[in-house]
Amino acid sequence: MQGIFVDKTKVTVEELIEKARKSQRPLYLGLAGQPEVVVQAVRKELDPEQKRAIRALSGLYRKIRGFEEKHRMDSAEFFYRYESNALEESPTYVSWWIAYSAFADTLQRHNLTRNEVECYLGNSPITTGG
Amino acid sequence: MLPGKFTDYYWRLSTFLAEKEVILDKAHPDYRFPEDDSLVYHTRYLEGCLVFADGSRLRFEVALGLDEQYNVIERRYFYGYYDREGTRVLQYDNSPHHSDLAGHPHHVHRGPVPAVGKDKAFELDIPRVDFVAVFSKVEELVQMGAIHLT
Numbered sequence: 001m002q003g004i005f006v007d008k009t010k011v012t013v014e015e016l017i018e019k020a021r022k023s024q025r026p027l028y029l030g031l032a033g034q035p036e037v038v039v040q041a042v043r044k045e046l047d048p049e050q051k052r053a054i055r056a057l058s059g060l061y062r063k064i065r066g067f068e069e070k071h072r073m074d075s076a077e078f079f080y081r082y083e084s085n086a087l088e089e090s091p092t093y094v095s096w097w098i099a100y101s102a103f104a105d106t107l108q109r110h111n112l113t114r115n116e117v118e119c120y121l122g123n124s125p126i127t128t129g130g
Numbered sequence: 131m132l133p134g135k136f137t138d139y140y141w142r143l144s145t146f147l148a149e150k151e152v153i154l155d156k157a158h159p160d161y162r163f164p165e166d167d168s169l170v171y172h173t174r175y176l177e178g179c180l181v182f183a184d185g186s187r188l189r190f191e192v193a194l195g196l197d198e199q200y201n202v203i204e205r206r207y208f209y210g211y212y213d214r215e216g217t218r219v220l221q222y223d224n225s226p227h228h229s230d231l232a233g234h235p236h237h238v239h240r241g242p243v244p245a246v247g248k249d250k251a252f253e254l255d256i257p258r259v260d261f262v263a264v265f266s267k268v269e270e271l272v273q274m275g276a277i278h279l280t
Contacts, residue, residue, distance in 0.1 A: 056172035082225070089227040089249060091210060091218075095191055097225060098206045102175035102193040 003028050003038070021115055046112075046120065053110040054120045060103045061117055067096040075100040136174050136194055137167040139202045143261050147180070150265070153272055155181045170194070180265075182272050185214030190261065209264040211271070217242050219271070222259045227251070 003026035006016065011029075020027050020039050030036040046054070064075045071078070079100050081087050107114060147154065147163060155161060158181040170176055174194040181187050188211050195205035209222040221239040228237050228251040236259055237251040244250075256263050 053172045056169055059169070060173060060175060085227060089223075089225050089251075091208070091221065091243060094208045094223045094225050098191045098193045098208055099175070099177075101206050102173050105193070105195075106173045106175075 005030070008036070046116065050110050050112055050116075051120070053106060053112065054117050057103060057106055057117055058121055060099055060106075061121060063099045064096065064103055067092070067099075071096075075103070079104070134171060135196070135200070135202050136170050139194065140164070140167040140170040140176065143176075146262060146265070150269070153183050153269060155183050155185075160187065182268070184272055184275070186219070186268075186272060187212045187216075188265065188268050190264070192261070204260050207259060209259070209261075211264075211268050220267075222254070222264055224259070 004019075004023060005028045006019065008029045011019070016027065016029070016039060027039040028037075029039055067078070068075055075096070078087070078093075078096060082093055082097050087093060106112075107117070144163070160179055161181045162178040163180065164170065164176065164178065175192070176194065177191045179187055179189045188209060190210075191208045192204045193206040195203055197203045207222070207224055209220075210218060211220040212218050218239070218241065221243075223237070223239075224235040226235045228234060231237050231251060231253050233254050236254055238254055239249050239251055256267055
Protein backbone atom coordinates (compact mmCIF):
# COMPACT_ATOMS: atom_id res chain seq x y z
CA MET A 1 0.00 0.00 0.00
CA GLN A 2 1.31 3.40 -0.95
CA GLY A 3 1.90 5.79 1.92
CA ILE A 4 1.78 9.52 2.39
CA PHE A 5 4.83 11.64 3.20
CA VAL A 6 4.21 14.12 6.01
CA ASP A 7 6.60 16.93 6.90
CA LYS A 8 6.98 16.55 10.65
CA THR A 9 7.63 20.26 11.13
CA LYS A 10 4.16 21.08 9.81
CA VAL A 11 1.94 18.75 11.77
CA THR A 12 0.93 18.42 15.41
CA VAL A 13 0.53 15.05 17.13
CA GLU A 14 -3.26 15.50 17.17
CA GLU A 15 -3.32 16.27 13.45
CA LEU A 16 -1.11 13.28 12.78
CA ILE A 17 -3.41 10.91 14.67
CA GLU A 18 -6.43 12.27 12.83
CA LYS A 19 -4.68 11.99 9.49
CA ALA A 20 -3.61 8.41 10.18
CA ARG A 21 -7.16 7.48 11.21
CA LYS A 22 -8.70 9.00 8.14
CA SER A 23 -6.20 7.99 5.49
CA GLN A 24 -5.95 4.29 6.42
CA ARG A 25 -2.52 4.41 4.74
CA PRO A 26 0.96 4.56 6.24
CA LEU A 27 2.23 8.04 6.97
CA TYR A 28 5.96 8.56 6.45
CA LEU A 29 7.04 11.15 8.94
CA GLY A 30 10.24 12.98 8.27
CA LEU A 31 11.97 15.89 6.64
CA ALA A 32 12.91 16.64 3.06
CA GLY A 33 11.89 13.30 1.63
CA GLN A 34 13.79 11.30 4.25
CA PRO A 35 11.26 9.29 6.24
CA GLU A 36 12.20 8.61 9.84
CA VAL A 37 9.01 7.16 11.32
CA VAL A 38 6.08 5.32 9.80
CA VAL A 39 2.71 5.90 11.44
CA GLN A 40 -0.34 3.82 10.64
CA ALA A 41 -3.72 3.58 12.31
CA VAL A 42 -4.78 0.08 13.31
CA ARG A 43 -8.38 -0.69 12.50
CA LYS A 44 -10.45 -1.81 15.47
CA GLU A 45 -11.99 -5.25 15.13
CA LEU A 46 -15.72 -4.76 14.84
CA ASP A 47 -18.09 -7.19 16.51
CA PRO A 48 -20.92 -8.81 14.49
CA GLU A 49 -23.56 -6.48 15.94
CA GLN A 50 -21.49 -3.44 14.97
CA LYS A 51 -21.12 -4.81 11.45
CA ARG A 52 -24.87 -5.31 11.17
CA ALA A 53 -25.43 -1.76 12.41
CA ILE A 54 -23.02 -0.38 9.81
CA ARG A 55 -24.72 -2.29 7.02
CA ALA A 56 -28.06 -0.89 8.20
CA LEU A 57 -26.51 2.60 8.24
CA SER A 58 -25.37 2.50 4.62
CA GLY A 59 -28.50 4.21 3.26
CA LEU A 60 -28.42 6.91 5.93
CA TYR A 61 -24.71 7.42 5.33
CA ARG A 62 -25.24 7.89 1.59
CA LYS A 63 -28.02 10.32 2.33
CA ILE A 64 -26.06 12.57 4.69
CA ARG A 65 -23.01 12.42 2.45
CA GLY A 66 -25.19 13.57 -0.46
CA PHE A 67 -26.36 16.55 1.62
CA GLU A 68 -22.78 17.35 2.63
CA GLU A 69 -21.56 17.35 -0.94
CA LYS A 70 -24.48 19.43 -2.14
CA HIS A 71 -24.28 22.02 0.62
CA ARG A 72 -20.50 21.79 1.21
CA MET A 73 -20.94 21.43 4.93
CA ASP A 74 -20.10 18.71 7.41
CA SER A 75 -23.22 17.12 8.92
CA ALA A 76 -22.11 17.65 12.53
CA GLU A 77 -21.59 21.34 11.86
CA PHE A 78 -24.92 21.53 10.01
CA PHE A 79 -26.71 19.84 12.90
CA TYR A 80 -25.28 22.25 15.45
CA ARG A 81 -26.13 25.29 13.31
CA TYR A 82 -29.62 24.03 12.51
CA GLU A 83 -30.46 23.33 16.14
CA SER A 84 -29.11 26.79 17.06
CA ASN A 85 -31.45 28.39 14.54
CA ALA A 86 -28.50 29.70 12.56
CA LEU A 87 -29.93 28.10 9.41
CA GLU A 88 -33.42 28.62 8.08
CA GLU A 89 -35.95 25.83 8.10
CA SER A 90 -36.54 24.10 4.78
CA PRO A 91 -37.83 20.61 3.85
CA THR A 92 -34.31 19.62 2.74
CA TYR A 93 -32.75 20.78 5.98
CA VAL A 94 -35.41 19.03 8.06
CA SER A 95 -34.60 15.81 6.23
CA TRP A 96 -30.84 16.26 6.80
CA TRP A 97 -31.45 17.10 10.47
CA ILE A 98 -33.46 13.92 11.06
CA ALA A 99 -31.14 11.67 9.04
CA TYR A 100 -28.02 12.93 10.80
CA SER A 101 -29.60 12.65 14.22
CA ALA A 102 -30.49 8.99 13.55
CA PHE A 103 -27.00 8.37 12.12
CA ALA A 104 -25.17 9.98 15.07
CA ASP A 105 -27.39 8.25 17.67
CA THR A 106 -26.75 4.88 16.02
CA LEU A 107 -22.99 5.45 16.08
CA GLN A 108 -23.16 6.31 19.77
CA ARG A 109 -25.35 3.32 20.69
CA HIS A 110 -23.04 0.91 18.89
CA ASN A 111 -19.81 2.55 20.02
CA LEU A 112 -18.76 3.32 16.46
CA THR A 113 -17.08 6.27 14.80
CA ARG A 114 -18.00 7.73 11.46
CA ASN A 115 -14.56 6.79 10.21
CA GLU A 116 -15.20 3.13 11.04
CA VAL A 117 -18.43 3.27 9.07
CA GLU A 118 -16.65 4.83 6.12
CA CYS A 119 -13.84 2.28 6.21
CA TYR A 120 -16.23 -0.66 6.50
CA LEU A 121 -18.43 0.58 3.67
CA GLY A 122 -15.33 1.15 1.57
CA ASN A 123 -15.69 4.90 1.20
CA SER A 124 -13.00 7.43 1.64
CA PRO A 125 -13.60 9.95 4.40
CA ILE A 126 -15.07 13.32 3.47
CA THR A 127 -12.18 15.32 4.90
CA THR A 128 -8.75 14.05 4.05
CA GLY A 129 -6.77 16.87 5.56
CA GLY A 130 -4.01 18.91 3.94
CA MET B 131 -38.68 -10.75 13.15
CA LEU B 132 -36.28 -8.92 15.44
CA PRO B 133 -37.24 -8.33 19.08
CA GLY B 134 -37.86 -5.01 20.80
CA LYS B 135 -39.98 -1.93 21.09
CA PHE B 136 -38.76 -0.35 17.87
CA THR B 137 -39.63 -3.37 15.80
CA ASP B 138 -43.02 -3.49 17.54
CA TYR B 139 -43.49 0.10 16.38
CA TYR B 140 -42.56 -0.89 12.81
CA TRP B 141 -45.02 -3.79 12.77
CA ARG B 142 -47.76 -1.64 14.25
CA LEU B 143 -47.39 0.80 11.34
CA SER B 144 -47.05 -2.00 8.84
CA THR B 145 -50.27 -3.58 10.06
CA PHE B 146 -52.00 -0.21 10.09
CA LEU B 147 -51.06 0.34 6.43
CA ALA B 148 -52.20 -3.16 5.49
CA GLU B 149 -55.67 -2.12 6.60
CA LYS B 150 -55.55 0.99 4.39
CA GLU B 151 -54.82 -0.71 1.09
CA VAL B 152 -58.03 0.59 -0.51
CA ILE B 153 -56.82 4.19 -0.53
CA LEU B 154 -53.14 3.43 -1.23
CA ASP B 155 -51.46 2.74 -4.55
CA LYS B 156 -48.83 0.26 -3.38
CA ALA B 157 -47.97 -0.74 -6.95
CA HIS B 158 -46.85 2.79 -7.79
CA PRO B 159 -43.07 2.90 -8.45
CA ASP B 160 -42.63 5.76 -5.97
CA TYR B 161 -44.37 3.92 -3.12
CA ARG B 162 -41.82 3.15 -0.40
CA PHE B 163 -42.19 1.64 3.03
CA PRO B 164 -39.37 -0.46 4.58
CA GLU B 165 -39.89 -4.11 3.68
CA ASP B 166 -38.80 -5.43 7.05
CA ASP B 167 -37.96 -4.27 10.56
CA SER B 168 -34.17 -4.51 10.38
CA LEU B 169 -33.57 -0.84 9.53
CA VAL B 170 -35.73 0.34 12.41
CA TYR B 171 -34.15 -2.19 14.75
CA HIS B 172 -30.59 -1.06 14.06
CA THR B 173 -31.02 2.65 13.33
CA ARG B 174 -34.34 3.66 14.94
CA TYR B 175 -35.05 5.49 11.71
CA LEU B 176 -37.97 5.14 9.35
CA GLU B 177 -38.41 6.79 5.99
CA GLY B 178 -40.71 6.33 3.04
CA CYS B 179 -43.28 7.67 0.63
CA LEU B 180 -46.92 6.58 0.59
CA VAL B 181 -48.75 7.11 -2.69
CA PHE B 182 -52.51 7.44 -2.47
CA ALA B 183 -55.04 6.27 -5.03
CA ASP B 184 -55.66 9.87 -6.14
CA GLY B 185 -51.93 10.36 -6.89
CA SER B 186 -51.18 12.48 -3.82
CA ARG B 187 -48.26 11.48 -1.60
CA LEU B 188 -47.20 11.46 2.01
CA ARG B 189 -43.43 11.59 2.48
CA PHE B 190 -42.25 10.80 5.96
CA GLU B 191 -39.00 10.62 7.84
CA VAL B 192 -38.77 9.80 11.53
CA ALA B 193 -35.96 9.41 14.08
CA LEU B 194 -37.24 7.37 17.01
CA GLY B 195 -36.34 7.34 20.67
CA LEU B 196 -37.72 6.36 24.06
CA ASP B 197 -39.46 8.56 26.58
CA GLU B 198 -38.98 8.31 30.35
CA GLN B 199 -41.45 5.42 30.54
CA TYR B 200 -39.55 3.63 27.74
CA ASN B 201 -42.31 4.14 25.23
CA VAL B 202 -41.29 4.67 21.61
CA ILE B 203 -41.58 8.32 20.59
CA GLU B 204 -40.97 10.12 17.30
CA ARG B 205 -38.12 12.33 18.49
CA ARG B 206 -37.62 14.15 15.21
CA TYR B 207 -40.08 13.90 12.37
CA PHE B 208 -41.08 15.22 8.99
CA TYR B 209 -44.40 14.48 7.30
CA GLY B 210 -44.92 16.23 3.97
CA TYR B 211 -48.16 15.77 2.09
CA TYR B 212 -48.14 16.70 -1.62
CA ASP B 213 -50.85 16.78 -4.28
CA ARG B 214 -50.56 14.73 -7.47
CA GLU B 215 -48.58 17.56 -9.13
CA GLY B 216 -46.04 17.50 -6.30
CA THR B 217 -47.14 20.76 -4.69
CA ARG B 218 -46.99 20.72 -0.92
CA VAL B 219 -50.32 20.76 0.85
CA LEU B 220 -49.24 20.23 4.46
CA GLN B 221 -46.04 19.65 6.34
CA TYR B 222 -45.72 18.61 9.96
CA ASP B 223 -42.30 18.75 11.55
CA ASN B 224 -40.67 19.58 14.87
CA SER B 225 -37.57 21.47 13.86
CA PRO B 226 -36.77 24.06 16.53
CA HIS B 227 -37.46 27.19 14.49
CA HIS B 228 -40.78 28.49 15.77
CA SER B 229 -40.46 29.08 19.48
CA ASP B 230 -43.22 31.71 19.26
CA LEU B 231 -45.86 29.04 18.61
CA ALA B 232 -47.76 27.24 21.34
CA GLY B 233 -46.80 23.59 21.24
CA HIS B 234 -43.24 24.43 20.14
CA PRO B 235 -41.37 22.65 18.55
CA HIS B 236 -44.34 20.90 16.93
CA HIS B 237 -45.91 22.87 14.08
CA VAL B 238 -47.50 22.66 10.65
CA HIS B 239 -46.81 24.44 7.37
CA ARG B 240 -49.65 24.91 4.92
CA GLY B 241 -49.64 25.35 1.19
CA PRO B 242 -46.77 25.37 -1.29
CA VAL B 243 -43.19 25.91 -0.12
CA PRO B 244 -42.54 29.61 -0.85
CA ALA B 245 -39.96 30.27 -3.57
CA VAL B 246 -38.64 33.22 -1.55
CA GLY B 247 -39.07 34.31 2.03
CA LYS B 248 -39.94 32.40 5.17
CA ASP B 249 -42.06 29.30 5.19
CA LYS B 250 -44.75 30.37 7.66
CA ALA B 251 -45.61 27.88 10.38
CA PHE B 252 -48.84 27.44 12.33
CA GLU B 253 -49.91 25.77 15.53
CA LEU B 254 -50.93 22.15 15.17
CA ASP B 255 -54.40 21.34 13.88
CA ILE B 256 -54.28 17.83 15.32
CA PRO B 257 -53.87 16.95 19.02
CA ARG B 258 -50.48 15.30 18.53
CA VAL B 259 -48.22 14.32 15.67
CA ASP B 260 -47.31 10.74 14.95
CA PHE B 261 -47.55 8.43 11.96
CA VAL B 262 -51.12 7.30 12.58
CA ALA B 263 -52.41 10.78 13.43
CA VAL B 264 -50.91 12.35 10.29
CA PHE B 265 -52.02 9.48 8.09
CA SER B 266 -55.56 9.82 9.45
CA LYS B 267 -55.55 13.56 8.72
CA VAL B 268 -54.36 12.90 5.16
CA GLU B 269 -56.86 10.08 4.72
CA GLU B 270 -59.62 12.53 5.61
CA LEU B 271 -58.38 14.96 2.96
CA VAL B 272 -58.09 12.23 0.33
CA GLN B 273 -61.59 10.99 1.03
CA MET B 274 -62.99 14.52 0.87
CA GLY B 275 -61.07 15.13 -2.34
CA ALA B 276 -60.03 18.38 -0.74
CA ILE B 277 -56.28 18.51 -0.92
CA HIS B 278 -56.09 22.13 -2.05
CA LEU B 279 -56.12 23.87 1.29
CA THR B 280 -55.88 27.59 1.71
